Amino acid sequence: MNIYPDYTTLETRHEKLPVKIFSDARDASRHVAGEIASLILERRSQGRSCVLGLATGSSPVTVYEELVRLHSEEGLSFQNVVAFNLDQLWPMDPASLQSYVRFMREYLFDQIDIDPENINIPDGAAPRNRINEFCAEYEMKIRRAGGIDIQVLGIGRTGHIGFNEPGSPSLSRTRLIYLDSITKADAASDFFGEENVPVRAVTMGVGTIMEARKVILLAWGEDKAEIIRQAVEGPCTDAVPASNLQRHPDCVFILDSASSAELTRVKTPWLVGECDWSDPLLVRRAVVWLCQKVKKPILKLVDRDYTDNGMHDLVTEHGPSHSINIRIFNELQHTITGWPGGKSNADDSNRPERAHPYPKRVVIFSPHPDDDVISMGGTLIRLVDQGHEVHVAYQTSGNIAVFDDDVVRYADFVNDLSRAYGKGYADAEALYERLKDYPSRKNPAEGDTREALLFKSLIRKGEAKAACRFVGIPESRVHFLDMPFYQTGLVKKRKLSERDIEIIVESLREIRPHQVYAAGDLTDPHGTHRVCLDAVLRALDIVKGEEWMKYCYVWLYRGGWQEWNLADAGMVVPLSPSEHQKKRRAIFKHQSQKDRPLFPGPDSREFWQRAEARNLATAELYDRLGMAEYEAMEVFKRYYVK
DSSP: OBOSOOTTSGGGTTOSSOEEEESSHHHHHHHHHHHHHHHHHHHHHTTOOEEEEEOOSSTTHHHHHHHHHHHHHHOOOOTTEEEEEOEEEESOOTTSTTOHHHHHHHHTGGGSOOOGGGEEOOOTTOOGGGHHHHHHHHHHHHHHTTOOSEEEEOOOTTOOBTTBOTTOOTTOOSEEEEOOHHHHHHHGGGGTSGGGSOSEEEEOOHHHHHTSSEEEEEEOSGGGHHHHHHHHHSOOOTTSGGGGGGGOTTEEEEEETTTTTTSHHHHOGGGTSOOOTTOHHHHHHHHHHHHHHHTOOGGGOOHHHHHTTTOHHHHHHHOOHHHHHHHHHHHHHTTBOSOTTOOTTSOOTTSSSOSOSSSOEEEEEESSTTHHHHHHHHHHHHHHHTTOEEEEEEOSOOGGGSOHHHHHHHHHHHHHHHHHHTSSHHHHHHHHHHHTTHHHHSOTTSOOOHHHHHHHHHHHHHHHHHHHHHHTOOGGGEEEOOOGGGTTSSSSOOOOOHHHHHHHHHHHHHHOOSEEEEEOOOOOTTSHHHHHHHHHHHHHHHHTTSGGGGGOEEEEEOOSSOOOOGGGOSEEEEEOHHHHHHHHHHHHTOGGGSSSOSSOTTOOSOHHHHHHHHHHHHHHHHHHTTOOOOSEEEEEEEEOOO
16 A cells, blocks of 8 residues: 655655655555556557566565466566576576575575576676676677667665665766675675675666666665665765665666654654644654754744754644643653553553553563563563563574684583583584684685584574573573574575464463564564564464453564664663663673674664663753753553554
8 A cells, every 4th residue: 555645746845856654565566566567567568579678686586476376376477587687796606505696596586487598697706807898798688679668776775776786987887896885785685794795796887777667675674774865855966876866767666664763744744734633642852853953952843943953733733732741741640650560559640651450471572582682671671670470582593694714612611511520522623623714615605514503693692581581581481483484594585474473472471471572673684673573563462362361561672773763662771871881791791792792783883882872862862852861761652463
């Protein structure tokens, strides 16, 4: 379902090209796949080929899945399709795990009836002295095919399309280029470290892309929101290659709600047209935004602040300003509590959590073995200190995020320990001998052996247990779920299965919690948080009719990348300086993730630094809004199981 107006309306006047926003990526992908399928059928009826320009990466995967479904379930044939892929890292063996040849075969080509002769992918194995010749021939192939009918694109955080990095000329053609440092950092997880990412790639040029008859750019997730705003609402500039699409005669950006978050009509709809101010969350969001814009606390806003910033109708309908100010101030004040599990025998009418039952049974679902303390460590400490029965359920092992050197270090420790005690020494020595040269023998682009993965899982499990002991959670309440979707040893995971859901259901039924905490962070660079949240929500849907669920509140926390908008805040837990420091020390128990995480994502800071900066910034924002001044704060959004 398209949830926002079409291009050229009053609401979209800041947008320089058509944008369609859908509630989620799957809904959007069905729309795009349907458009591609319609063109394939139209071209077939005309006896013509349909020429598709295809992209790799996470964005088009759901489109390809829907095209495969249309082929297998509805008989859509690809016999008349000619495909040209957008780019390829160089040098790259076509059989490599990271090869786009392999990607396209796995996600699309091997599952449809396209003629192999009609598949064209830049040659990552071409020798350097033949690259220019290959690129020129690739351009000629596109022309001989009649040009590209639909070009599917993703967008990088630098605004690149294909591998056309910032500064790429608008008339550029297919060529060999050097990757931007941000692009290499984003690709690091696929190569088990940034140092293993190829520094160059073959890509269609901006000019080549602009010659496609229609261009469809896909973007999912909050981490794409800012660059989407620049590409759609900013100037047309080579510094943001995607902004060149503003000049294309038939281009559309297909977004999910998260990637559209920074567009003017989404972020500040009061600046582009009339708003329905009956929505209390919209009013709260507008007031918080206004405070930041005029640099005033809530209770000092006046009518003119509202009317000068696009909210005249809000004051007219719900004013005067001091009435709005007091209401929003009280709403935000009531989200703050030092008792995240509820305060026994207290008036809870203005508290986010119930006083009873007390103590509560609590389960914290943590996607990786450190998300609990990174994301909500202060609240976890409060819950334990206030006497609640706190369980932590680690959904995945997180084993691929351990450096190979740590495997050798721990194997060496086992060997020395066994030698010291004289028990099992031969087995321990054999183990060490197998693993001591593992980092030098392993191809960096390959997955781990089963033995190495086991070691890495045990390393992370031990760190998680150490952190739980530190904050006072007994080992009997620490649960390692090892969800099957994650157990590939590779960055690429399986699809969520029924068994994954069953594991969550079994945990919920065993604990029968009064509170559930789950990671609502959708900006996780690996996608694991997204899958783990989906598993929890689907499990809750299964158990929602059970008696204990009538008394269960579900709270969503954010990971190390972003915080909830205060308009969405249902509970905000302040941390004292000592609690904030204790949270840091709990994070430090995860030593394999300290100093330099294997998969740092787009932020080069350590996880504890990101978490602290976020918690300090939230407290500072509440202070600027006129609330009490706290050291740090953690924010939670209430999820209602329907």
